[in-house]
Amino acid sequence: MKPLAGLRVIDFTQAMAAPFCTMNLADMGADVIKLEPPGEGEPTRHLGAVHKRGHSATFMTMNRGKRDLAVDLKRPEGVEIVKRLVETADVFVQNYRPGVADRLGLGYAALSAINPRLIYCAVSGFGGTGPYASRGGYDLIAQGMSGVISVTGDEDGAPAKSGVPLSDLAAGLFSAYGILCALEHRDRTGEGQLVDTSLLEAAMALTVWEASEYWVTGEAPKALGSAHRLSAPYQALRAADGYFTVGANTDRLYEGFCRAIGRGDLLTDPRFTSGAGRRQHRKALVAEVETTTATEPRAFWLERLDKEGVPAGPINDYAEALSDPQTLARRMVVDLVHPGAGPIKALGVPVKLSDTPGAVDKAAPILGQDTEDILIELGYTESERRDLEAKGIVERWPIPGGNRR
Amino acid sequence: MAGALDGIRIIDQTQVMAGPFASMLLADMGADVIKVEPPEGEHARHVGLEAAPGVAASFLAVNRGKKGITLDLKQPEGVAVLKRLVATADVLVENYRPGVAQRLGVDYDTLAAVNPRLIYCSVSGFGQTGPYASRGGYDLIAQGMAGIMSATGSDGGPPVKVGVPVADLGAGLFALLGILCALRARRITGRGQRVDTSLFEAALALSAWEATEYWYTGEIPKRLGTAHRLNAPYQAFRASDGYFTVGAANPKLWPIFAGLIGRPELTQDPRFKGVGDRVKNRAALEKEIEVATSKETRAHWLARCEAEGIPAGPIYSIPEAQADPHAQARGMVQELQHPQAGRVKALGNPVKLSRSPAALRTAAPLLGADTDAVLAGAGYTPAEIGALRVKKVI
Numbered sequence: 001m002k003p004l005a006g007l008r009v010i011d012f013t014q015a016m017a018a019p020f021c022t023m024n025l026a027d028m029g030a031d032v033i034k035l036e037p038p039g040e041g042e043p044t045r046h047l048g049a050v051h052k053r054g055h056s057a058t059f060m061t062m063n064r065g066k067r068d069l070a071v072d073l074k075r076p077e078g079v080e081i082v083k084r085l086v087e088t089a090d091v092f093v094q095n096y097r098p099g100v101a102d103r104l105g106l107g108y109a110a111l112s113a114i115n116p117r118l119i120y121c122a123v124s125g126f127g128g129t130g131p132y133a134s135r136g137g138y139d140l141i142a143q144g145m146s147g148v149i150s151v152t153g154d155e156d157g158a159p160a161k162s163g164v165p166l167s168d169l170a171a172g173l174f175s176a177y178g179i180l181c182a183l184e185h186r187d188r189t190g191e192g193q194l195v196d197t198s199l200l201e202a203a204m205a206l207t208v209w210e211a212s213e214y215w216v217t218g219e220a221p222k223a224l225g226s227a228h229r230l231s232a233p234y235q236a237l238r239a240a241d242g243y244f245t246v247g248a249n250t251d252r253l254y255e256g257f258c259r260a261i262g263r264g265d266l267l268t269d270p271r272f273t274s275g276a277g278r279r280q281h282r283k284a285l286v287a288e289v290e291t292t293t294a295t296e297p298r299a300f301w302l303e304r305l306d307k308e309g310v311p312a313g314p315i316n317d318y319a320e321a322l323s324d325p326q327t328l329a330r331r332m333v334v335d336l337v338h339p340g341a342g343p344i345k346a347l348g349v350p351v352k353l354s355d356t357p358g359a360v361d362k363a364a365p366i367l368g369q370d371t372e373d374i375l376i377e378l379g380y381t382e383s384e385r386r387d388l389e390a391k392g393i394v395e396r397w398p399i400p401g402g403n404r405r
Numbered sequence: 406m407a408g409a410l411d412g413i414r415i416i417d418q419t420q421v422m423a424g425p426f427a428s429m430l431l432a433d434m435g436a437d438v439i440k441v442e443p444p445e446g447e448h449a450r451h452v453g454l455e456a457a458p459g460v461a462a463s464f465l466a467v468n469r470g471k472k473g474i475t476l477d478l479k480q481p482e483g484v485a486v487l488k489r490l491v492a493t494a495d496v497l498v499e500n501y502r503p504g505v506a507q508r509l510g511v512d513y514d515t516l517a518a519v520n521p522r523l524i525y526c527s528v529s530g531f532g533q534t535g536p537y538a539s540r541g542g543y544d545l546i547a548q549g550m551a552g553i554m555s556a557t558g559s560d561g562g563p564p565v566k567v568g569v570p571v572a573d574l575g576a577g578l579f580a581l582l583g584i585l586c587a588l589r590a591r592r593i594t595g596r597g598q599r600v601d602t603s604l605f606e607a608a609l610a611l612s613a614w615e616a617t618e619y620w621y622t623g624e625i626p627k628r629l630g631t632a633h634r635l636n637a638p639y640q641a642f643r644a645s646d647g648y649f650t651v652g653a654a655n656p657k658l659w660p661i662f663a664g665l666i667g668r669p670e671l672t673q674d675p676r677f678k679g680v681g682d683r684v685k686n687r688a689a690l691e692k693e694i695e696v697a698t699s700k701e702t703r704a705h706w707l708a709r710c711e712a713e714g715i716p717a718g719p720i721y722s723i724p725e726a727q728a729d730p731h732a733q734a735r736g737m738v739q740e741l742q743h744p745q746a747g748r749v750k751a752l753g754n755p756v757k758l759s760r761s762p763a764a765l766r767t768a769a770p771l772l773g774a775d776t777d778a779v780l781a782g783a784g785y786t787p788a789e790i791g792a793l794r795v796k797k798v799i
Binding site: 001003004005006007016020024028043047050051052057058060061062125126127128129130131132135136137138140141142143144145146147148149150151152153154157158159160161162163164165166169170171173174175176177178180181182183184185187188189191193194195196197198200201202204205206207208209210211212213214215216217220221223224225226228230231234235236243244245247249250275306309310311312313314315316317318319320321322324325326327329330332344345347348349350351352353354355356358 | 407409410411412413422426430434448452453454455456462463465466467530531532534535536537540541542543544545546547548549550551552553554555556557558559562563564565566567568569570571574575578579580581582583585586587588589590592593594596597598599600601602603605606607609610611612613614615616617618619620621622625626628629630631633635636639640641648649650652654655680711714715716717718719720721722723724725726727729730731732734735737749750752753754755756757758759760761
């Protein structure tokens with residue numbers, strides 16, 4: 001049994017943030033039903049530059065483990081189907097601009113009237129209230145407005161964002177947290193509720209360290225390349241053949257570090273004897289250290305640092321990261337078979353539960369792949385189903401006797 | 406108002422960031438979080454900047470809303486106290502290096518024997534299994550090994566990590582996911598379980614786009630400054646007084662943006678027609694766009710983008726981000742009263758629940774502030790508490 005077995009989630013989402021939320025719920029065993037318009041499907045099926053056999057890689061990445069209902073929400077019969085589905089659901093997740101779901105009759109008020117136990121989660125660029133509520137927001141915009149870009153990159157270089165879309169991803173994870181907390185509340189009280197979060201708030205909630213620095217010093221924290229705001233040496237250091245990372249942020253680890261690189265003299269240099277001193281004289285310390293580390297290759301230093309128990313590591317590219325023995329030992333790369341694209345790879349579940357583990361065991365659906373099953377579950381008769389299909393209100397795949405696409 | 410996690414008790418044996426961040430978010434939602442520290446206090450109390458003499462700012466940042474007790478787990482009496490607390494708890498969160506909990510006698514098997522309903526969550530550098538399990542791991546190491554640093558910063562420049570500790574924070578969020586899922590499973594099974602996550606795995610799980618690019622194209626994702634791997638234009642552009650961000654990649658927004666900057670002909674340029682063309686010719690596109698955008702100020706372009714419904718925004722410093730009226734309206738900056746530091750600021754909870762909202766209840770506890778009350782709640786008499794104090798167990 002997976003931990004969320006029996007939980008039904010309706011996924012009216014697109015792109016990344018909310019699909020990542022429901023993907024994590026699906027990994028944990030929730031029955032996630034994705035709603036998509038017939039014909040085109042959600043925009044992610046077409047945007048982006050990477051495909052396999054006509055199937056969008058980004059769509060497949062964010063929608064594994066979900067079921068798919070292709071239904072036209074611009075037609076009243078389509079909305080009716082979704083309302084019948086809502087009666088059977090625990091959670092509804094959407095990430096359209098505030099107002100869009102309401103116009104379709106799928107806002108919080110309308111759906112909670114049908115099912116008062118429903119947990120309705122809205123993920124948007126800026127949240128459902130406040131002066132920017134109606135603006136569109138992307139990961140990039142939220143990284144810029146949260147201050148994340150201002151603390152990322154070279155000290156003097158052009159702006160850099162987090163290479164991974166952390167506002168999107170964090171908004172997805174924070175919404176999963178909000179939903180699961182709301183389920184605890186519902187178990188006690190019977191009440192559903194609205195869960196409302198945004199890319200901007202998620203990104204700001206990640207500026208914990210930087211916010212505290214600002215509040216204490218009154219100054220805006222700067223981008224520091226790979227260095228830490230509060231400790232040194234804790235950054236990438238130059239070796240003869242590239243860079244490696246080291247985190248020697250306590251007196252004990254600093255001693256181990258100096259031993260590992262054979263620079264006992266740095267232990268008695270008055271600039272570097274305390275953590276505060278090392279932080280204050282970070283640049284001088286790194287310049288000193290690199291005169292030594294630049295003389296030998298990365299592997300040499302990593303082995304010596306490992307022996308001293310000093311946290312250190314390579315700077316892997318994705319080819320290296322995804323084939324690292326620890327990655328494989330922790331089952332972070334999973335093989336799946338997609339009904340259209342064939343064999344594909346997916347990232348695994350990063351949090352391991354011993355008794356009821358989650359799992360990545362089903363690829364993303366083809367548009368309409370589960371339409372027929374879901375309509376049957378909702379009690380639609382054969383003739384009703386064929387009628388809905390003939391009217392183009394729903395679409396199913398595969399179509400008996402051949403597919404249209 | 407009642408929190409969503411009212412009545413759930415968490416034993417928080419964590420330090421520094423990843424673990425404390427997870428248990429702080431549980432406290433925001435109403436859980437009764439008891440932070441257990443060694444008699445000298447956890448590491449974060451002694452490093453970094455101070456909000457007031459002897460009050461570490463980084464400790465304040467991730468320990469609000471928790472109760473604080475001290476317990477010397479190197480003494481058997483300390484372990485005995487912990488076991489009595491565990492008997493009353495739903496969840497225990499720890500982020501020791503793998504092996505340390507066993508040495509102290511507070512590992513999962515031991516504590517599950519005390520309370521079979523306990524959910525025991527471990528957050529470590531690399532996870533409890535695999536070849537690197539016993540290594541120490543920090544955010545920086547995980548960002549480097551999981552590939553995130555290889556995709557952050559500008560091509561040709563020195564290594565850059567994500568400015569915020571995304572592996573630490575991501576591990577905290579995945580720990581929360583695991584804990585909350587385990588609580589739901591417990592309603593059905595009646596049993597607790599082990600939850601095991603790490604900075605390394607969290608950083609990998611956040612690499613969904615980059616892993617996809619690598620697996621599907623065979624090409625290794627590169628560092629792109631502020632640009633998007635799969636869309637363009639979607640990046641920071643230069644204005645006359647600095648940079649601003651724009652996301653105008655989709656087929657509807659791209660022509661509007663090109664028109665707005667006075668370069669409608671760009672949409673007819675074969676290099677920039679489809680999104681695939683624009684991604685391939687991103688450097689040329691950036692150059693063409695900046696010819697126009699660098700002539701006016703950021704405020705000018707942001708106003709134009711807003712009028713046309715194109716997602717765009719400033720690149721704020723941390724102070725600017727906090728002062729923004731929208732961030733204020735969403736309650737993202739709050740104040741709490743700390744017994745020594747006075748009024749201290751705190752970031753708000755990013756998730757708004759309508760019926761059982763998160764709330765920032767109290768500032769981070771002083772060392773051992775709640776030891777007596779928590780032990781009394783677990784049935785210890787004043788005499789017993791006094792005896793433990795004499796032995797320096799608490």
